[in-house]
Amino acid sequence: MRLLTHNLLACHAKTCATTSNNFPLILKDVQLEQIEAEENEQFIRGFLPKLEWNALVSTARALGDTSLPDKGPDPSEPMLDEGLLRTLHHVLLEIHIVEGQMVCPNCSHVYQIRSGIPNMLLAEHEIGK
Template sequence: MRLLTHNLLACHSRHCTQTSNNFPLKFKDVKLELLETDFNEAFIRGFLPKLDWNALVLTARELGDTSLPEQGPDMEDPMLDQQILRNLHHVLLEVSMA
């Protein structure tokens, strides 16, 4: 599973919905794989508004990746920092959990 998918998932079991622990899902004993993919800036920019930035940063840090800033980027900024977009691409599409 990639963090792109993980950021969209929540636990819907009865136990989870009765508490506030349904998002983000927690990982235990996962094996990380790096899957190289071509950078697609348009896709990353289009997906950015759908992200829960805090959950993404929390999960990425739990998995050992500290490349994303604590504060999310300004999505309206046409001059959005290329390095943030590339780091986001890496975290969302190239880091995979098995």
């Protein structure tokens, strides 16, 4: 699972549906793998408006990657700094979480990551309407 995916995941247990404290999920006991990916500036730029910058920075730092600046790029800037682009590419697309857990900061529900795939399923009683 790439950090790009992690940046899109929030806890969806019924007790968390109405809070804003269900994101980002806290990574625990993770096993990482670096997998090289082809650079695609357009893709990164297209994703920027959806990106939760602070969540990405804190998650990357928790994993030991301190390459991202505190403040994200201005989405209205037509050009993305070459260095930042490369850094973002690496953090979003090349760091893979192979095994580990994601813990909801609100309800403490644990989502397992196995063989790179997050299991976002909840038990029946946790879904609700």
